[in-house]
Amino acid sequence: MNWEVITTAPGQLIGESWCGLIRAAGIDCRLQPSDAVGFMGVSVFPVRLMVRESDVEAAHSVLDKYLSDDSDTSSLE
Numbered sequence: 001m002n003w004e005v006i007t008t009a010p011g012q013l014i015g016e017s018w019c020g021l022i023r024a025a026g027i028d029c030r031l032q033p034s035d036a037v038g039f040m041g042v043s044v045f046p047v048r049l050m051v052r053e054s055d056v057e058a059a060h061s062v063l064d065k066y067l068s069d070d071s072d073t074s075s076l077e
Contacts, residue, residue, distance in 0.1 A: 001052055001053070002052070003030075004051065004053050005032065005050050006056055008046045008047065008048050009049060011044050012031065012042050012043040012044070012045075012047050015031050015047040018049055018063060019049055022049070022051065022059050022062050025059075027052075027059050027062065028051065029049060029051050030050050031049060031050070
């Protein structure tokens with residue numbers, strides 16, 4: 001089973017949140033191990049999110065749904 005990087009989060013906390021959204025949709029997600037340095041605490045550097053190769057499209061759909069909702073300002077007008 002191959003894992004693929006689907007996106008890069010600006011920091012570990014956001015990356016964990018995004019993985020949480022993907023996991024809530026039933027898709028296994030993890031941060032690339034070399035990006036999150038555990039002995040230093042929470043990483044403030046960009047981290048890459050990975051899912052199984054077969055779940056790439058579904059994971060993108062999940063993130064697109066939630067991330068596009070944040071940028072929709074038409075309801076504020």
